[in-house]
Amino acid sequence: MPIFESDIKLVATQVMDDVPEGGGAPTSTVIPDGKSNAIFKDISEVDRAQGDVSIMKVAATVQTLNTDTALGGTVIIARPPLDPNVSAALFVTNDFFDRRAAIQNRLEAYTTPGEEFTGYLLANHVQGQRSMLIFQRPGATPPTVNSTLQLSGGGNTEAVRLTEVKVESRTYSYSTSGGFVDYEAQVCVCELQNGLKHDYAGTPANRLFERTQTAAAINRMLVADAARFYGVSRLVVNASTGDLSVKVDRIDTQIAPTSTTEISITDTSAAGSSIALVRSGAGVVTLNTGALFGPNATLTLGNPFYAGTLSIATSAGTITDDGGRLKLGALTIGTASYVGGTLTFASDAPQIGGTKAITFGPAAAPIELADSASIAVNAENRRVNYPLTILPPPAPGTLRVAYRAGANWYELADDGAGRLRGADSSIGSGTVDYTTGTVAPTLGVLPDVGSEVLYFWGAKANYRDRSGVLPSAVLIRLALDNQAAQASTIAVDWNDGADRHASDNGSGVLTGDATGPVSYATSTIDLRPNTLPASSVAFTVAYSHGSPETKAFPAPARDVDGAITLNLGKTNIAPRSLALSWNLVLMSTGGVPADMWVPQNFASTKTITDDGAGKLVDGLGVEFGTITYATGVAKLYPEAVVTVPVPQWAVNQLGILGTVLSPALPGAFRNTLTGYTYVPLNATLPADASALVTADFRVAGAGTAKSQTFNQPKLSIQLLPNASEVGVPGSVNFTVGGKTYFDRAGALYTDLDPATGAATQAGSYDYATNTASLDVWPASASSTVTVNSLLTALSGQPVEYVVFRTPVAPISPGTLQLLATKLNGGTINVTADMTGFISGANVRGTVDASTGVVKVRFGDWVTAAGNESEPWFHADAVGSDGKIWKPVPVFASTVRYNAVATTSLPVDATLLGLDPVRFPADCRVPIFWKGGLVVIGNTKRLPAAVVSNGQTLSAGRERLSRTRLIGADGLAIETGYTRNLDAGELTVTDASAFAQPVVYEHTIEDMLTLTDVSIDGRLSFASRLSHDYTAGDTYVSSAVRMGDVKARVSLLFDQQSWTGQWSDSLIGNAADPTFNDIDYPITVTNKGAVTERWRIQINGSGTAYNLIGEHVGQIVTGQSLTADCEPVGPSGVPYMRIPAAGFGSGGWPAGSVIRFNTVAATFPFVVIRTVQMGAEAVNDDSFELLVRIGVDRP
Structure with a gap:
């Protein structure tokens, strides 16, 4: 007997209420077609006021008295709700018995935790707190507004959404043997959408910026696509037979209600920052340690180090670095922080003893303003590979590539070793060549048409490795109290174990046991001892001075x-x-x-x-x-x-x-x-x-004699004389007198213990003059200075093009104001017009209000002819109109903007029963994706009419996919007519039971596979349309795949005894005898079977049994082995038939078990109805669920 349309039913589950225990297993209760509130309750006034999410579980079933297969079944929302404030979506958990609480967890798996965030929770945070503090290195990328982070610690985990982020620079101190030393840190003050659900232990501020292992961790949240949603969208452009694409109004649906509000973005820098990794010395720095390497051990190198230069010679082999990982041969044994100059061994790292020699190439990690570039994505150049050559090449560790796909932004970052990585491998990968500047990203998915692929990097143009420059001689600066010292009167005496003496020669030069210049006007002596005295030595100066004028x-x-x-x-x-x-x-x-x-x-x-x-x-x-x-x-x-x-x-x-921005040039x-x-x-x-x-x-004349003593004066060394470049903190490393010194936040240290990070404070460093002032140095040692590492910077980073995206989007048209300072001191102050165009003196740009992407060029188009000698001229840069862009660069640090953005405010999770934080900020989720199935359908109705036997109704179109006859009572009429779908006709055979007049409803459909989904609503297919479709009344639905549906017995085995555990494999020994399911199989029907695990439990007599289901419980007691068993279920037909012959002749051992599973011709799924805040737009609203199957034609 074939499967008829009347055999396909929607049935209710155990609890048809939107409560935690809602859902469960499918029942035999049929949900009537077209009946109001058959699945959802009415929408209340409160629902309209605050929004609502209703989650209901139902099931599609095939109710035939055989096991015919429903081929390739799908479920769709064929028509959306009419009320624009109401949306519907489908979801599948693949769990026959789950309840609403479990369904909610599956829904919220739309996002999942990714890599640990570059910052940690500062201090303890308590339940109910609506803000949190994140401690970061200066220049680290802060979290953005509307981003979602996960907190985990103390056995608790929760996601939090940030509604406001303020970045503050704070000064902290740490104690050393010489007192307290200050360091800078970046603290992000983040306002939260909801209060914290749990307490979390934080980490105190520390100069290594390392999270305490027992403290809470912060992870980025990624769109995992583990929760896939199905919905429906309206066709907005007519489509014709043979088309390979259509355009719909939306590619996403509302999964939770939100309200919108405007927020101001004020005085925000457009120049994002990054921490560059720049080589600061051509040689290597060498350290020795006898510390035991092993699980969770850490090493401190004193300075940042350059990727790929680490080498630690050990008894177990040489440890190297590779992209932030510590490698012992092919084995990864820990991580390397290039910026922090620290090494951390993994919890399973091997123990390595003995003395180790550590060498590394020194580097600096300056906070660098980001240069930027972009590639506009259109239908012609849309791909996953977007190579770009950046000249001059970016500094290692600074490059970021951002792209937009499915309305979400994704980012790849340079690991400092030439590889691009995402927070997850699915986001993409790539390489960057620091020599040629070629960046080759491979995006995880195709970017949206109309979006931009954005590139951000830090340049090395402003930095110079000055380790090769000859420093000034070591000197002790003695500043006399009285100016206008008299020539030929200055005498300096000290004792470093022997009496020492130096005097001026009357021409501004010291002679004797020290050399150096003397300034008579300022009374300054730069003493350069021939042998370094101890730091405790005192110097006495005798001199005469006059009255300074x-x-x-x-x-x-x-x-x-x-x-x-x-x-x-x-x-x-x-x-x-x-x-x-x-x-x-x-x-x-x-x-x-x-x-x-x-x-x-x-x-x-x-x-x-x-x-x-x-x-x-x-x-x-x-x-x-x-x-x-x-x-x-x-x-x-x-x-x-x-x-x-x-x-x-x-x-x-x-x-x-x-x-x-470039009308005449590609x-x-x-x-x-x-x-x-x-x-x-x-x-x-x-x-x-x-x-x-x-x-x-x-004025000439006799001077006044003076004597002055200098106790423990500082040793001064200018590492970069005769240049006005500024030293980069963290890059200073030099050796004098056999001791090596390095800088930390303006202080100089020596005698570093790599195992503990402890070192002796030995002085200070003036980055403005690149002058080291030492309090501690070895006595009687050579005064030769070797500069191992020094990176300097020139001020100001000019840019003539910037691209950036606002932290919140969309932004309100006409609200973006851009300000910048030109190199010559002039200012730029311009506001985008309502179309997103930016135009003014020396500036052109665009704003994409929907994505928040802003592109701006500083300069003007001028006639190329006559400018050939200008440094900004390039023959290939002349457009077809004879124009060329004349740049007027600005300082990157001065490019700032103001704007008004629109953001969504989701409803509190406790009111919804669904946590909006686990979804995008606007709570819209995609319903179409590459490789997914869609059904395009157009349904029309003939006007209501009274029909009679023998009358034929014609749809006026052929090759229909389905038809319905609907009575005046609104219910579908299932009998009394025949249909010819190919001809588009319905013939009435018995109208006696019809509720007249009737409506003839007919539908044409195509099922297609998606090959591409564009953010503008363009859907592309693998095959062509076979019908014409009109915009407005045609719907495109993403289809839930049911697969082939039929009832069956999926498993059967014998077991010697029951252990109390429902297992799909044998536990212990098999029973003897064995049920003969080859000749006498257990049989089921589509209508009667349920998805269940069963056991036949042999009674003590060995001649009878009980039949027990894991979920339905015991349904048969004392059934004789010699009689067939056909227990009737709620559907009115047997669950299954167990033939007596399968047991064979004679009894069975008492307590033995026959385990078997049955699978129903049933497919459970979840229907989600979301109500946005707003007034009722339709008095009697509905949407249409459709179960579609194929049948084997006779």
């Missing part, structure tokens, strides 16, 4: 010859006492356009002295004028040559901007800073009121 000359006038005449107002000036200082301005920019000149520090103050013979000279002996001692009149020529870092620019194609030509070259440039005294010359001098 100072005179300022603001904006002095020039003579005809360009000189400046300065009358000191005194006569009889003491030779070698005069010092003149004046400020300088550059006379040119070395051929760099003013708009592209990056101001840097240089020797902007010139100081000269008299040579004792009436000449004014600098330290190199260059003459700048004369002084007449008798009259006190000096003549100054203020022109000087200064060495200045000049920015070097290059024009490269980088990214694809799209037609709005690619984006960018002007990027490649570095700096030191160039001698002319400078002079300003010609405006800022000019100032200052004279310090002494």
Whole structure:
């Protein structure tokens, strides 16, 4: 007997209420077709006011008295609710017996924890707290608004959504033998959507930024796609036979109610930051330790180190690093923090004793503002591989690639060893070549059409490895209390085990047991002992001094010859006492356009002295004028040559901007800073009121004798003399007198113990002047200085293009305001228009309000002809319209924006019975995906009419998929007619029971496999449409796959005794005899069978048995082995038939068991109805569930 439409039923489960115990096993209770509230209760006024989620479990069944197979069954929502505030979705748990509480857990598996977040919970947090503090390294990427994190600790786990994030820079201190040392940390103050459900132990602030192992961990939450939702969407563009794609209004559905609110994004930096890893020394640093390596052990190297340079020689072999992992051969035994300069061994790492030699290439980890580029994704270039060559190449560890797929953002990050990794392998992978700058990401999925692939990185152009520069000689600076020291009167004495003496030669130089320069005007002595004395040694200085005189000359006038005449107002000036200082301005920019000149520090103050013979000279002996001692009149020529870092620019194609920002070019030509070259440039005294010359001098005459003692003075070493570059914290490592020193947050340390991280504080470091001041050094040692590591930075990062995305999207049109400061000091202040276009003087850009992606170029389109000699000109950058982009770069740190964004506020989880935090912020989930099945259907109705026997109703179209006849009572009529689906006709055979008039409903359908899903609603298929479909009344449904459905006995075995455990495999010994299911199988029907595990328990007599189900319990007692067993179930027909012949002749051993399983011709699934906050739009609303099966045609 074939399967008819009337044999397919929806049935209720055990508890048809939206309560924790709701659901359970399917029952025999049929859900009537078309009956109001057959599955869900009415929507109440409270539901409309605060939103609601109802979760109901039902089942599709085949109710035939045989085991015919329903082929390739699917379930769809054929028509959505009419009320726009109500949505419906389907979900499958593949659990025949689960209840609502378990279903909820499966639903919330939409997200799952990923990698541990780069920060930890600062201090303890308690239940009910609606904020949390995250402790991070400076420059680490903070969490974003609307992001979801998971807290886990103390046996508890929960997800939290961040509604507000404030990033603060805080100063902390740690104790050392020399006192307290400050360090900076980044603290994120995060407001939470809901209060914490549990208490969590935090970790105190620590300079290593390491979480205590017993404290709570923070993990990123990833879209796991473990919970897949099925829904329906409306066709918005007519589709024709043969089309391979259609367009629908949405590709997602509302799974939980939300309300929307506007939030202000104010004064936010567009230049994201990253921690760069830059090599800071060409050689290696060597450490030795006898510490035992083993499980959970840690090592501290003192400085950051460069990826791939670690080598630890041990008795077990050489330990190296690979992409942040410690490797012993092929075995991973721990992790390496390049930025922190720490090594952590795994809990299962082997123990390794003995002495180990540790070597590594030193590096620095500066916080670097991110450069950016983008590739616009369109239908033509949509793919998973988006290679890009970045010149100059990015610094290791800084590159991030972000892409948008299915309305979610995903990110790949550079691990510092040239590999791109996501928080999960499904997000993608790739490589970055630090030499060529080629980035080759492979995205985990195809990005959305109309989105952008974004690239962010830190450049190395501003940084220089200065470890190879010869440092200044070691010196002890002695600053006398009285200025205007008298030449030839200075004597320095000390005892380092022997009496030592040095004196000035009257020409500003020390001689004797020390050398070094003397400044008579400032009374400063730079003592360079021939042998380093102990740090405890005291120095005594005897000298004579006069009365210091100072005179300022603001904006002095020039003579005809360009000189400046300065009358000191005194006569009889003491030779070698005069010092003149004046400020300088550059006379040119070395051929760099003013708009592209990056101001840097240089020797902007010139100081000269008299040579004792009436000449004014600098330290190199260059003459700048004369002084007449008798009259006190000096003549100054203020022109000087200064060495200045000049920015070097290059024009490269980088990214694809799209037609709005680059209308006449396919690619984006960018002007990027490649570095700096030191160039001698002319400078002079300003010609405006800022000019100032200052004279310090002494009138000749007898001096006053003084003596001054210096106890434990500091040893001073300028690691980078004659340059105005700033040292990068963490990059300083040098050796003097056989001791190695390294920096931590401005303090210098020596004698590092790698096993504990403890070291002796030995001084301080001035990063502005790159000067080390030591309190501790070895006595009687060589004063030779070896700089092992030093990275310096030049200030200011210019950019002429930025791309960024706002932390919250969508943003309200016309609200984005952009501000920036140009290199020449001018400002940019522009607001996007309602269409998202940004235009103003020296700026063009676009805003995608839906995604929050902003792309901005700074400059203007100009005619290319006549600009061929400009450094920003490139022949390939000229568009088809003859225009070229003239850049007007801005400082990256000054690019800031304001905007108004719209965000969703989900309803409290306790009210919904579903935690919205486990879903996207707007609580919308995708219902279409690549490889999924969809059903496109169009249903139409003929007007209601009274019909009679023999009358034929024609749909007016052929190849129908199904038809229905609906009576005046709204119920489907199942008998009294025949159908010809190919012809589109229905013929009435018996209308006597019809509720007249009747409506003839007919449907055409196509089932297709999705090959692509675009965020704009475009669905692409593997095969072509076979019908025409009209927009507005055609629906596209994602289909739940039931597979082939039929009742069957899936398992049978004998067991010697019952153990109390329901197992699908034998426990213990098999019974003897054995049930003969080959000749006498247990049989079932589609209508009667249930999904259950059964046991036949042989009674004590050995001639009868009880039949017991795991879930239905005991349904037969004392059944004779000699009689067939056909227990009738709730459906009115037997659960199964157990033939007596299968037991054979004679009795069975008492207590023996026959285990078998039955599978029902039933498919349970979950229906979710979501009610958004809002007024009722439809008085009597409904949606249509459809079970579709194929049958074997006779």
